[in-house]
Amino acid sequence: MSIQISYRFVIKKEKNKQGLYPIYLRAFLKGKKIETATPVTIPLRDWSLRNQRVKSQNNYHERYNMILDAIDKKSIKLLVNNFLNEEYPLSLVQFKDRLLALNHYSVEQSFTDYILGYLEENKTKFKTETWFGYKSQISKMLKFKKEILFSDINERFINDYRQYMLNTLSNNENTASKSLRVLRTFVNISMRFGYIKTNPFQYISIKKVDGKRDFLSIEELNKLTDYYSKDNFAKLIEKDILGYFLFACYTGLRYSDLKTFSTDLIVDNSIRLRMHKTGCLVNIPLSKKAKMFLPNITFEGSSVFRVYCNKVTNKELKKIGADLGLKKKLTCHVARHTFATASISLGIPIEVVSKLLGHTSIRTTQVYAKIVDTVKIKEMQKWDN
Incomplete structure (x- = not known):
């Protein structure tokens, strides 16, 4: 058995809401390919196609390249371990699933960037209204905190976010609860792929009250x-x-x-x-x-x-x-x-x-x-x- 999967980092030509372009890991096997989102998003001009890394002109190039280096190392380790210890070579889907299951960032990673990447990658799996609703909820969270890392997602963050929605945004209880349910969905996705280890919603109950329903007599x-x-x-x-x-x-x-x-x-x-x-x-x-x-x-x-x-x-x-x-x-x-x-x-x-x-x-x-x-x-x- 030989290592049959190859991969490289690529920049997608579709910019996100912030006008930045996401970096993906693209893996190849027998003429087929699969892509995995990374949390790195940059201006198009800041990407080095030759080096597959962020150019030094980007203010955060060191941090971004550390993330890409970490993914690179984990990918190599994953393929080598499969070659040495397993009977059958990995399929592209297995490679991606195992890579996502690893907490493969040695530096702090953006929770919201990861979820945005996940939504882009799985866009066809969602109804249009659901997909746009999820994107809207991410924007709402970023108003509360400009950068949200995986390490930020804990019980205190959830309670503070709820109070922010109720007191600062003047959301009613049901609107705030809906946003928390969406956040819980994002947390469950992150837990499924190993980015969050313990459930921050374990001791949190999300209320639903009978709202005022206007109707005509x-x-x-x-x-x-x-x-x-x-x-x-x-x-x-x-x-x-x-x-x-x-x-x-x-x-x-x-x-x-x-x-x-x-x-x-x-x-x-x-x-x-x-x-x-x-x-x-x-x-x-x-x-x-x-x-x-x-x-x-x-x-x-x-x-x-x-x-x-x-x-x-x-x-x-x-x-x-x-x-x-x-x-x-x-x-x-x-x-x-x-x-x-x-x-x-x-x-x-x-x-x-x-x-x-x-x-x-x-x-x-x-x-x-x-x-x-x-x-x-x-x-x-x-x-x-």
């Missing part, structure tokens, strides 16, 4: 529907946005589903689609009210609605709500909450509502039952009868 929904029917809009964009917002109020579709909603998903007066967020298949019969908001024309191929970006949508909805004197802040997700609460108020069984919403657990739907006071009053009046 049936009277408010009717008011918006009447306003739409009068077709007295100053701008076409207002009609477009209110149209798909109200359609969501009568069907329970999420904003992400509206964006990909096409004519072929309407079959026998029902919507049949696989929900973008959960992947659940749903069948939502179209009511007469819902059909009112289906445009006569399609957009961009077979799209049913001309859906604007989330920011523009919410801005226009907020303006419409203010013009009509609604005290509630209208957003895309208010439509889904409205469908759920209105359905329960109308007496539709919660099991049916759960199926229409595409919930995987009825407990998720029961949150809406808790906040519909009219249903509670109606049910308690049975005692009077």
